[in-house]
Amino acid sequence: MHGFALSVLVWLPIAAGVVVLALGDRRLVLARWIALGAAVVTLLLTLPLVAGFDTSTAAFQFIEHAAWIRRFDAYYALGLDGISLPLVVLTAFVTVPVVIAGWTVIQSRPAQYFAAFLIMEGLMIGVFSSLDALLFYFFWEAMLIPMFLIIGIWGGPRRVYATLKFFLYTFLGSVFMLVALIYMYVKSGHYSIAAFQELPLTLFEQRWIFLAFFAAFAVKVPMWPVHTWLPDAHVEAPTGGSVILAAIMLKMGGYGFLRFSLPITPDASRELDWLIIALSLIAIVYIGFVALVQQDMKKLIAYSSIAHMGFVTLGAFIAYDIVTNTGSLQGAAMGLDGAMVQMVSHGLVSGALFLCVGVMYDRLHSREISAYGGVINTMPRFAGFMVLFCLANSGLPGTSGFVGEFLVILASFKASFWYALLAGTTLVLGAAYTLWLVKRVIFGAVANDGVAALQDLNGREMLVLTMLALSVLALGLWPAPLLDIMRASIHHLVDQAVATKLPV
Amino acid sequence: MPEPTLTWNSVAPATAEIYLAVAVCAILLVEAFAGDKRRGLADSLTLLALVLGALVTAVYGHVSAHTTLFHGLYVADELGYALKLAGFLIVAVTLIYSRAYLVQRDILRGEYNVLCLTALLGIFVLVSANSLITVYMGVELLALSVYALIAFDRESGIAAEAAMKYFVLSAIASGALLYGMSIIYGMTGTLDLDVIASRVSTGHASLGVIFGLVFIVVAVAFKLGAVPFHMWLPDVYHGAPTSVTLFISTVPQLAYFSLAFRLLTHGLSGVTAEWSQMLVPLAVLTLIVGNVVAIAQSNLKRMLAYSTIANVGFILLGFVAGTPAGYSAALYYTLVYILVVLGSFGVILLASRHGFEADSLDDYKGLYARDPLLAVIMMALMFSTAGVPPFIGFWAKLRIIQELWVTDHSALVIIAAAASVVGVFYYLRIVKLMYFDAPATEVPKPVRHSAARVALAVNAAAVLALGLVPGPLLDLCARILH
Numbered sequence: 001m002h003g004f005a006l007s008v009l010v011w012l013p014i015a016a017g018v019v020v021l022a023l024g025d026r027r028l029v030l031a032r033w034i035a036l037g038a039a040v041v042t043l044l045l046t047l048p049l050v051a052g053f054d055t056s057t058a059a060f061q062f063i064e065h066a067a068w069i070r071r072f073d074a075y076y077a078l079g080l081d082g083i084s085l086p087l088v089v090l091t092a093f094v095t096v097p098v099v100i101a102g103w104t105v106i107q108s109r110p111a112q113y114f115a116a117f118l119i120m121e122g123l124m125i126g127v128f129s130s131l132d133a134l135l136f137y138f139f140w141e142a143m144l145i146p147m148f149l150i151i152g153i154w155g156g157p158r159r160v161y162a163t164l165k166f167f168l169y170t171f172l173g174s175v176f177m178l179v180a181l182i183y184m185y186v187k188s189g190h191y192s193i194a195a196f197q198e199l200p201l202t203l204f205e206q207r208w209i210f211l212a213f214f215a216a217f218a219v220k221v222p223m224w225p226v227h228t229w230l231p232d233a234h235v236e237a238p239t240g241g242s243v244i245l246a247a248i249m250l251k252m253g254g255y256g257f258l259r260f261s262l263p264i265t266p267d268a269s270r271e272l273d274w275l276i277i278a279l280s281l282i283a284i285v286y287i288g289f290v291a292l293v294q295q296d297m298k299k300l301i302a303y304s305s306i307a308h309m310g311f312v313t314l315g316a317f318i319a320y321d322i323v324t325n326t327g328s329l330q331g332a333a334m335g336l337d338g339a340m341v342q343m344v345s346h347g348l349v350s351g352a353l354f355l356c357v358g359v360m361y362d363r364l365h366s367r368e369i370s371a372y373g374g375v376i377n378t379m380p381r382f383a384g385f386m387v388l389f390c391l392a393n394s395g396l397p398g399t400s401g402f403v404g405e406f407l408v409i410l411a412s413f414k415a416s417f418w419y420a421l422l423a424g425t426t427l428v429l430g431a432a433y434t435l436w437l438v439k440r441v442i443f444g445a446v447a448n449d450g451v452a453a454l455q456d457l458n459g460r461e462m463l464v465l466t467m468l469a470l471s472v473l474a475l476g477l478w479p480a481p482l483l484d485i486m487r488a489s490i491h492h493l494v495d496q497a498v499a500t501k502l503p504v
Numbered sequence: 505m506p507e508p509t510l511t512w513n514s515v516a517p518a519t520a521e522i523y524l525a526v527a528v529c530a531i532l533l534v535e536a537f538a539g540d541k542r543r544g545l546a547d548s549l550t551l552l553a554l555v556l557g558a559l560v561t562a563v564y565g566h567v568s569a570h571t572t573l574f575h576g577l578y579v580a581d582e583l584g585y586a587l588k589l590a591g592f593l594i595v596a597v598t599l600i601y602s603r604a605y606l607v608q609r610d611i612l613r614g615e616y617n618v619l620c621l622t623a624l625l626g627i628f629v630l631v632s633a634n635s636l637i638t639v640y641m642g643v644e645l646l647a648l649s650v651y652a653l654i655a656f657d658r659e660s661g662i663a664a665e666a667a668m669k670y671f672v673l674s675a676i677a678s679g680a681l682l683y684g685m686s687i688i689y690g691m692t693g694t695l696d697l698d699v700i701a702s703r704v705s706t707g708h709a710s711l712g713v714i715f716g717l718v719f720i721v722v723a724v725a726f727k728l729g730a731v732p733f734h735m736w737l738p739d740v741y742h743g744a745p746t747s748v749t750l751f752i753s754t755v756p757q758l759a760y761f762s763l764a765f766r767l768l769t770h771g772l773s774g775v776t777a778e779w780s781q782m783l784v785p786l787a788v789l790t791l792i793v794g795n796v797v798a799i800a801q802s803n804l805k806r807m808l809a810y811s812t813i814a815n816v817g818f819i820l821l822g823f824v825a826g827t828p829a830g831y832s833a834a835l836y837y838t839l840v841y842i843l844v845v846l847g848s849f850g851v852i853l854l855a856s857r858h859g860f861e862a863d864s865l866d867d868y869k870g871l872y873a874r875d876p877l878l879a880v881i882m883m884a885l886m887f888s889t890a891g892v893p894p895f896i897g898f899w900a901k902l903r904i905i906q907e908l909w910v911t912d913h914s915a916l917v918i919i920a921a922a923a924s925v926v927g928v929f930y931y932l933r934i935v936k937l938m939y940f941d942a943p944a945t946e947v948p949k950p951v952r953h954s955a956a957r958v959a960l961a962v963n964a965a966a967v968l969a970l971g972l973v974p975g976p977l978l979d980l981c982a983r984i985l986h
Contacts, residue, residue, distance in 0.1 A: 068975070069974055069975045069978065070975060071975060071978050071979060137893070138894060139893075141892055141893045141898070142892070145887060149935075153939055159940065160936055160940050163936075164929070164936070168928060168929060171892075171928050172925045175921045175922075175925055176921065178905075179917055179918070182902065182909050182917075183909050185906070186906065186909040186910050
């Protein structure tokens with residue numbers, strides 16, 4: 001019985017968030033357990049969806065369809081396909097460690113902290129499962145409010161600057177997407193995403209719509225040169241905020257390219273793919289160098305996120321060159337597979353890395369690389385996890401980080417040797433900045449008294465990091481189930497992306 | 505022409521006005537005899553009268569079709585019916601919010617309530633006007649009551665200044681309105697808007713009509729507060745007692761919408777192309793000036809005044825679309841705007857107390873720590889005005905942009921979208937002050953006024969609920985304009 005399965009996934013965390021908010025800090029113990037319970041139950045509720053998912057079809061499943069605003073022909077329509085299902089599961093999965101990690105660490109207004117993350121979780125699942133563009137936009141924008149508060153209330157010293165920048169950047173981008181969505185509504189009379197995907201559009205219209213989508217999604221991914229909000233937001237956000245930001249919110253940009261740009265404006269995507277590819281390669285190479293010189297651990301991981309997300313956009317948009325060069329849709333699908341795996345993997349790895357930085361920050365209250373050194377001597381268990389996640393971040397085979405990057409680089413060979421060469425530099429650069437980070441922070445002699453006094457992981461932190469470590473390894477060693485889930489939808493997406501929508 | 509006999513049925517559609525005129529007299533009498541002994545009696549009576557008025561109007565005042573009364577001076581239709589019910593409700597809410605404020609400043613007098621009711625009567629007349637004379641009567645009745653309301657706090661110099669400014673500038677606008685009307689009368693030979701509509705035909709507008717139209721557009725722009733006729737608005741909003749600011753920023757918007765609707769889209773529908781052309785630069789300037797200047801304000805009342813100006817830009821854009829759907833978008837925007845502004849000034853009123861106006865932005869630092877409920881409400885209202893879902897303000901902006909796309913005003917779509925992004929900044933700043941900043945220590949703790957707080961919570965809940973399910977209000981706005 002999947003009647004209201006998705007609605008429950010969206011509204012259960014939100015309802016729990018409201019309850020937690022109402023309980024307040026005075027009944028914190030209860031509020032905390034409700035928050036954890038809701039997060040765990042939401043995660044468990046995604047399991048029947050994974051089990052019941054029919055991998056043989058690209059059609060949306062677990063569909064819910066109810067009238068929402070008749071005047072606009074907008075529906076409360078939810079459903080999942082092979083592209084959104086992994087992201088929904090990822091969202092539900094990552095929220096659990098975030099709640100656990102904030103258990104005792106958050107001292108001021110803890111109930112609101114948990115409530116904000118639960119409400120975020122519901123809204124994010126809503127974004128990934130909306131089948132109606134208006135509903136999608138509704139969730140997409142509403143999500144900014146809790147994130148704005150999370151960074152602004154629990155953030156670091158420059159939190160106000162960071163959170164305003166975050167909100168204004170993303171809002172500016174999204175407004176143009178809204179304008180494009182309304183335009184298509186006026187043309188088609190519907191708000192359903194499927195109707196938009198079938199709507200014939202001239203190249204002129206497609207170009208502008210593509211650019212409007214680009215404004216929204218490029219900011220979210222974020223792509224160079226509109227990435228500057230991300231390092232600020234990451235550095236200032238509390239650990240949980242950074243985790244959600246890196247693990248889920250960035251994925252929305254990638255998801256938007258796959259769900260909106262490619263199928264709705266295929267001809268403009270074909271025409272302007274050079275733009276995305278160029279910006280992706282700049283992100284991979286240039287931002288990789290920028291990451292190398294960072295002094296702040298969170299900033300380093302933030303820049304590494306931008307570089308890794310470059311693979312997502314690269315993998316999505318090399319499809320056209322591959323089809324032109326080889327005529328094979330299979331190759332294009334490989335690039336998109338890589339993009340998707342990279343999204344999921346980066347969600348896990350970057351989330352884990354931010355949690356690791358959080359563990360150290362909670363102890364020494366510094367994120368400066370120079371404040372650490374020789375952590376392995378006092379925190380051997382932690383050092384093990386940190387090294388694992390760093391290796392995953394640099395794309396070590398056997399970890400999830402390898403699969404996505406490998407698929408994208410392999411696919412980009414079919415597009416152009418030069419793409420592959422430039423994308424391949426990440427194997428050097430990524431390894432350089434992450435391993436150098438490990439060397440400076442983890443290894444070596446104990447650097448100072450602060451490090452000497454460090455306590456190793458407590459049970460809660462062990463639990464959180466173990467969860468993430470197991471999933472990183474599982475995805476790295478055996479990515480087949482994930483690829484199976486995506487296969488039909490990715491093939492359908494390739495068909496949509498290479499088809500032309502120009503009116504004849 | 506046979507003399508029509510006066511029967512109940514022939515005046516029933518005007519129930520609201522008749523009732524209100526009687527209620528005003530009754531409350532004046534009560535205040536004259538019992539006002540000094542029982543402070544607040546008139547206030548309670550007024551609330552009762554408003555609730556009763558809404559009921560009476562709902563039962564007797566409904567008309568199913570467009571009906572004209574009193575030799576075509578007065579029109580009763582669904583729009584008037586709905587706006588009058590809304591008027592009763594909104595004035596009642598403003599009185600609930602204002603009571604404690606008025607008590608603390610010792611200006612809770614019966615005259616205050618009576619002036620609110622006569623202003624409401626003016627609004628009703630305007631809403632149902634079907635002749636240039638009735639329009640003018642409504643405008644003046646409303647304006648005269650508002651002048652007195654603004655100057656109601658005799659102790660306050662800044663209020664007197666605001667009243668004076670408003671009086672002088674408003675007199676000029678009334679002059680322009682009257683002048684424009686006289687020219688239209690001269691060109692068409694009638695004051696009746698229905699007849700004017702039939703005589704000013706599309707495509708054959710004479711220069712004289714357009715000359716008169718210019719003055720009417722100026723007067724409408726002045727009343728709404730559109731740039732460059734907005735100068736009075738920030739000073740009046742700032743100078744007037746907050747309870748009066750709450751009043752003049754909400755209920756009269758119903759009247760100003762009707763003013764534009766009855767005059768431009770009904771009476772002068774033949775020259776829609778001409779006036780919508782005139783409204784375009786007004787709307788664009790209003791959006792830009794309102795949003796940009798609001799950023800520089802350090803006083804919350806002034807900031808909200810500029811935010812009002814920015815919102816007026818959106819309302820004008822609904823008229824620019826020049827279609828019934830566009831007008832219904834403008835109406836929807838007006839109602840949404842009133843709902844949100846009602847709450848915003850309500851928060852200012854509840855945050856203030858004797859000797860502390862709570863109108864400087866710095867007074868809101870750390871409001872969350874002092875009064876979480878007010879802070880949560882204000883946050884919802886600010887995000888709503890900024891146009892962020894899930895709050896209702898999003899749908900209002902969406903509707904306007906939608907109608908602009910339908911009518912192919914792509915440049916205006918971009919300007920409206922960009923202006924709303926600028927607007928987000930100063931609304932976010934309020935949230936930042938309330939949530940992220942530490943409270944200033946010397947700010948007194950808010951006094952609890954449970955009735956007003958409950959009303960405010962309901963107000964904010966409506967902003968959220970109508971944002972989650974916007975269909976009913978959208979349908980209503982579309983229905984009553986046909």
